[in-house]
Amino acid sequence: MSFQALRQTVDRLLPSSDPVRYVAEDGTPLPVPDDGGIPADAVLLDAFRRMVVGRRFDAQATVLTRQGRLAVYPSSRGQEACQIGAVLALREEDWLFPTYRDSMALFARGLDPLELLTLLRGEWHCGYDPMAWRTAPQCTPLATQAPHAVGLAEALRRRGRGGVVLVLVGDGGTSEGDFHEALNFAGVLGAPVVFLVQNNRYAISVPLERQSAAPALAFRGVGCGVPSEQVDGNDLVATLAVVSAAVERARAGRGPSLVEAHTYRVEPHTNADDAARYRDEEEVARWRAADPVVRLERYLRHRGLLTDREVEDARQEAERVAEALRAGLSGPLAGDPLELFSHVFAEPTPQLVEQRAWLAAELAAWDGDGGAGGDSDGVEEEGRSGWRR
Amino acid sequence: MSFQALRQTVDRLLPSSDPVRYVAEDGTPLPVPDDGGIPADAVLLDAFRRMVVGRRFDAQATVLTRQGRLAVYPSSRGQEACQIGAVLALREEDWLFPTYRDSMALFARGLDPLELLTLLRGEWHCGYDPMAWRTAPQCTPLATQAPHAVGLAEALRRRGRGGVVLVLVGDGGTSEGDFHEALNFAGVLGAPVVFLVQNNRYAISVPLERQSAAPALAFRGVGCGVPSEQVDGNDLVATLAVVSAAVERARAGRGPSLVEAHTYRVEPHTNADDAARYRDEEEVARWRAADPVVRLERYLRHRGLLTDREVEDARQEAERVAEALRAGLSGPLAGDPLELFSHVFAEPTPQLVEQRAWLAAELAAWDGDGGAGGDSDGVEEEGRSGWRR
Amino acid sequence: MATVTMARALNSALREALRADDDVLVFGEDVGPLGGVFRITDGLTREFGQERCFDTPLAEAGIVGVAVGLCMGGFRPVVEMQFDAFGYPAFEQIASHVAKTRNRTRGRLSLPMVIRVPFGGGIGGVEHHSDSSEAYYAHTPGLKVVTPATVEDAYWLLRDAVDDPDPVVFMEPKRLYWSRGEVSTARGSVEPLGRAVVRRAGRDVTVVAYGPAVPVALEAAREAARGGVELEVVDLRSLVPFDDATVVASVRRTGRCVVVQEAQGFAGVGAEVAARVQERCFHSLAAPVLRVAGFDVPYPPPAVERAHLPSVRRILGAVSRLQFDDEPDLTHGVAGVVS
Amino acid sequence: MATVTMARALNSALREALRADDDVLVFGEDVGPLGGVFRITDGLTREFGQERCFDTPLAEAGIVGVAVGLCMGGFRPVVEMQFDAFGYPAFEQIASHVAKTRNRTRGRLSLPMVIRVPFGGGIGGVEHHSDSSEAYYAHTPGLKVVTPATVEDAYWLLRDAVDDPDPVVFMEPKRLYWSRGEVSTARGSVEPLGRAVVRRAGRDVTVVAYGPAVPVALEAAREAARGGVELEVVDLRSLVPFDDATVVASVRRTGRCVVVQEAQGFAGVGAEVAARVQERCFHSLAAPVLRVAGFDVPYPPPAVERAHLPSVRRILGAVSRLQFDDEPDLTHGVAGVVS
Ligand SMILES: Cc1ncc(C[n+]2csc(CCOP(=O)(O)OP(=O)(O)O)c2C)c(N)n1
Numbered sequence A, B: 001m002s003f004q005a006l007r008q009t010v011d012r013l014l015p016s017s018d019p020v021r022y023v024a025e026d027g028t029p030l031p032v033p034d035d036g037g038i039p040a041d042a043v044l045l046d047a048f049r050r051m052v053v054g055r056r057f058d059a060q061a062t063v064l065t066r067q068g069r070l071a072v073y074p075s076s077r078g079q080e081a082c083q084i085g086a087v088l089a090l091r092e093e094d095w096l097f098p099t100y101r102d103s104m105a106l107f108a109r110g111l112d113p114l115e116l117l118t119l120l121r122g123e124w125h126c127g128y129d130p131m132a133w134r135t136a137p138q139c140t141p142l143a144t145q146a147p148h149a150v151g152l153a154e155a156l157r158r159r160g161r162g163g164v165v166l167v168l169v170g171d172g173g174t175s176e177g178d179f180h181e182a183l184n185f186a187g188v189l190g191a192p193v194v195f196l197v198q199n200n201r202y203a204i205s206v207p208l209e210r211q212s213a214a215p216a217l218a219f220r221g222v223g224c225g226v227p228s229e230q231v232d233g234n235d236l237v238a239t240l241a242v243v244s245a246a247v248e249r250a251r252a253g254r255g256p257s258l259v260e261a262h263t264y265r266v267e268p269h270t271n272a273d274d275a276a277r278y279r280d281e282e283e284v285a286r287w288r289a290a291d292p293v294v295r296l297e298r299y300l301r302h303r304g305l306l307t308d309r310e311v312e313d314a315r316q317e318a319e320r321v322a323e324a325l326r327a328g329l330s331g332p333l334a335g336d337p338l339e340l341f342s343h344v345f346a347e348p349t350p351q352l353v354e355q356r357a358w359l360a361a362e363l364a365a366w367d368g369d370g371g372a373g374g375d376s377d378g379v380e381e382e383g384r385s386g387w388r389r
Numbered sequence C, D: 001m002a003t004v005t006m007a008r009a010l011n012s013a014l015r016e017a018l019r020a021d022d023d024v025l026v027f028g029e030d031v032g033p034l035g036g037v038f039r040i041t042d043g044l045t046r047e048f049g050q051e052r053c054f055d056t057p058l059a060e061a062g063i064v065g066v067a068v069g070l071c072m073g074g075f076r077p078v079v080e081m082q083f084d085a086f087g088y089p090a091f092e093q094i095a096s097h098v099a100k101t102r103n104r105t106r107g108r109l110s111l112p113m114v115i116r117v118p119f120g121g122g123i124g125g126v127e128h129h130s131d132s133s134e135a136y137y138a139h140t141p142g143l144k145v146v147t148p149a150t151v152e153d154a155y156w157l158l159r160d161a162v163d164d165p166d167p168v169v170f171m172e173p174k175r176l177y178w179s180r181g182e183v184s185t186a187r188g189s190v191e192p193l194g195r196a197v198v199r200r201a202g203r204d205v206t207v208v209a210y211g212p213a214v215p216v217a218l219e220a221a222r223e224a225a226r227g228g229v230e231l232e233v234v235d236l237r238s239l240v241p242f243d244d245a246t247v248v249a250s251v252r253r254t255g256r257c258v259v260v261q262e263a264q265g266f267a268g269v270g271a272e273v274a275a276r277v278q279e280r281c282f283h284s285l286a287a288p289v290l291r292v293a294g295f296d297v298p299y300p301p302p303a304v305e306r307a308h309l310p311s312v313r314r315i316l317g318a319v320s321r322l323q324f325d326d327e328p329d330l331t332h333g334v335a336g337v338v339s
């Protein structure tokens, strides 16, 4: 490559030095670059409604963990703009690869709240049909979903029937080798995939400065030939615009991109975390004040697009969703132990058939004894049938 | 970080758009930047001598594979400038982390050719004492040595007694997750480590363009906050200068760097490879013509530093080394089967003690039968004692 | 002698190790100010500073690989894999380097590191938080693999692991973190790393267990005793090295053996125990060595994990089948699991 | 019926699979124009183009992870890990995703992929080129693990693996790549994936082996026959699923069993076989099930690898010890290895 050509390539790949922002923290519109179209009004109103409802859903989920109705819940509070903004950039034919953190993204994708909480409730590992929703299972092992996303994008490219893949990764996840391997693969394959790094400044307790010395995580792209951008992730308008541009570039056959959305995890990592051990309230308060939902509301009101009426409607829908969530999670945790053997392989191996028969016999014996669960696993003490020789 | 500060940081981290070059392909000196000092004459002459001897050693090793005296040999031909240039940037107190490819680097480090060939000969996995030589074992699993290098650099930093680490990686190796994890760790720790990527344009048969879409591999650094540079790896003077600058920056406590040296693997991947299957002779011929040894010779002659006398001396030393190599590898492959158990743990486990006793008894019985090796492993057919019930 | 939780005993062991040797370092994900997600490193950064106990980027291969380099520089790293499934990204570093470096270098380069791996289920964890990965490590020559079942062992085995000249994979049974027991910082009679211990003597059947399965086995022994059957419970403590002597002596005495593990059974450590026992005690055995293990399925979600875990009932079921025929018993009222 | 090498049979199997189904893709390191370092993919790029058979960046986790995504998009990837030790970087992808995705999604998402792993030693390879990693995979629920020992099986098991709706780790015994045999592209009587096969009938002792150990076992059987002892050699072919029926039937007939594997013994597949056999055939056994395996050491350098590999002598040694006492025999003239 000539000196000139390389300079141009590099300039094209590097992100802007300041995160893209369309809306000031107080909701005032900012000047928008020529090529950065503002999303349509209807889309922004829809986004606002989803953010309001999502926020309520998120708060309700956190409350349900305290009541033991969810095993664990990693809150999205404060990340509504980047999760919802990113997902609204997708069409139905596109694919989403979320992490455990991305309940708002899944909700914006249209999934039933109960189905998307199946994992976190402890009922099964994935509660929805990934093929039907074009949404991969929520991924727990950090960044391991990134190569899957690239592979699926490559599959879509090969089928030639359209479709783009959006994969979500946390700031911590970018340190994993899999993230890098996926980014590099995407560059080589030219696959239609968008990597969205939600940089919420913490990986559980590990702060960004111990995670990477990068000037910004968006600078990872250039080293793999992937065009990159950074955006204010609490600015829904900018996030939606930047991710949409990346998605449409992929759709047009112009390959992968990386977007870093700067945001903040307002709540502890999960309900089980104790964030006071590693960050101070002042920092959290500052970010609470930079609330993405409030910012969008002010912006929309400023532009005369939103009235009290729409806000009230959204609030009411939010309450309905919360109510449905409470109702849906009020029952006991369902689970058929014999399902353990049902999905290991398309056809169970002889070993699994045998083991299933053993468990079935054991369960039958338990029933005879007067109820399942009446056995000790050494942790909890419960009554059990007196075994005698 | 402010917009301005970030721009400056990024500029500091990015490599120059053209590989640094001090010597033209025909040996003419090129204008040198103000901050890029040319290495001292004596150092350059020493480098030349090592390159000539190294080249001969390399050729001899390739010949020895054909005679079955080496199990395998990955030739360094064409990479003498970057391997030797990089190693001459080190002091004795510094550490080197080589790969299987880096015989020239090890030779320049002062290791005995026979010791550094122990691995490739098949005698043991590492033939030298890494602690004595401050040289890690030649590493085969790609890029896995990179985090080790970072860890050792961090150890040196903690001891505060100086010392810098140089780690060698191939272009292919940069695609592995471990490379990225190491680079990112180095950035965060600020460890005194220099990553030298020898981009020889092939990973076995995989050409650079299928390895990465990066404008150059040196652009990997910025995403991990590691200052980077690219250099003409067939230009010993430039390589030595650029790596020295990186090493001295690390020595001064200013953290890690990444250097990409552009070079070419002139020979097949190893003697077992058939390079005709994936690249054409024309390309190889072009690079053969850009020979780093010839280039340095011309440069030194041009500067009046080198006379026929020095060249002849180097050639004679080269023949002596080749001769010693032939002699050293003329004997049978030595190996004590009981050593299998000697180094698994500091103290063998009871299981290993038991297994060792079994093998000792078996070997004794073999001796009784008239010689070891007289047993079939199903591959080669050899005579064996007639076992009868 | 204080009564503490196993989590606390592990914390004390790390603290004492950091005090005893300046070259000991503790690092990993969230082990710094947070004190680890299970608080095993609680307070260590406060007491010893960021230099001795620190958080790293989220990169398990990197963590283990950096630890290798620190060993080369004379340090003794103790690293944490946050949950056992999150040790898998480090598998290459562990199998190709941690396990092999001493051997590779003919003993010139030793790697005195400890890789702590919280393992096993029974804590209601979502997917990837309850794997049992000990067999992967135990099958890899060059690694010692240890797991405590008592609070006192947690303390002393971890101290031994840190002091060991070789790499030790230290498997911590998560669900025993909150179990309580006595531990003294004077060594007393605690056996060293490498020895198994008879936790309960009994003449009828030897039950071999380790880690989280040991309390279940002991409970089964108490239950069996009420029915007049005396189980001898052997706690392996160390999977590698394996204490053949203790196991073999017990089985030769009892003539019967049940092996209990939580991990999926196929090619697990329990298979090795069963194979060894029958190799070495064949003529003493009155019945086959039976195994009680997890099923050969991915670890289940919390809703059904109890169905997967070895239980008192399953151990007693196996014991009850120790003298009959070869066929696994599907018909008797008391079902058992042999996998 | 043509006589070809195993390498060629594998090549034909891939070619036929690519022909039979447009969704089959072959990719990995050097599998394109070079045809793989063992030439297993020779000519495939030429015949099917870069789109169907292609080289990737050097990133094993990435290769396997991308294959997962391609499966989600309806493809059937066949990926190569260049040597078994180079599959370790992909271990997390294999253990946490390849093995678990069907189960995770209640069967909605299946991963019909094949991971080809050249394995084992005996080829004079330098470090990392001779590992036997099958136990890691066999211990991981959700993976099928298969290994051919004959040329015909190489062809048909690979075809079966590609057609299988579930992920198959296909272990290729490197040192048999150059062995020759007949193979017909009409299926004939070749057993399907999942079944073991009696390669040689014999009344006295069952020798269970797989992959590279099978020819050694057959050679031992020929040798033993000269001494009047008839060994029955069972070739497992498939480690998961495991064919209990064939193994158990054989051992119940012979009453004696030796298990042979090349991998280090501790917690290996041979341990599982020994454990299962004694569980299911205890009352038929006249002697303990003995194992002949690699030592529990890192795979040795070429100079001494022969001392590590199971040999005819060791199998015969184990056979000769099948009826005596519990102690490993150190004194008899013919030494054997039981690990
Ligand atoms: C491979 C792996 N290692 C460790 C963990 C444990 N873990 C779960 S979440 C988390 C922090 C992730 O941080 P980040 O990527 O920034 O995402 P966030 O939770 O902030 O959304 C860690 C370490 C994991 N899930 N996977």
Ligand SMILES: Cc1ncc(C[n+]2csc(CCOP(=O)(O)OP(=O)(O)O)c2C)c(N)n1
Pocket (backbone or CB within 6 Å): B101, B140, B141, B142, B169, B170, B171, B172, B173, B174, B200, B202, B203, B204, B265, B269, D029, D058, D082, D086, D089
């Ligand atoms: C983890 C891993 N995967 C695969 C291999 C097999 N392998 C050995 S060398 C090589 C090519 C390496 O290319 P590169 O990094 O460019 O170094 P070069 O050989 O060109 O010096 C490969 C794929 C390996 N050694 N390690």
Ligand SMILES: [Mg+2]
Pocket (backbone or CB within 6 Å): A170, A171, A172, A198, A199, A200, A201, A202, A203, A204
């Ligand atoms: Mg985060």
Ligand SMILES: [Mg+2]
Pocket (backbone or CB within 6 Å): B170, B171, B172, B198, B199, B200, B201, B202, B203, B204, B265
């Ligand atoms: Mg290369």
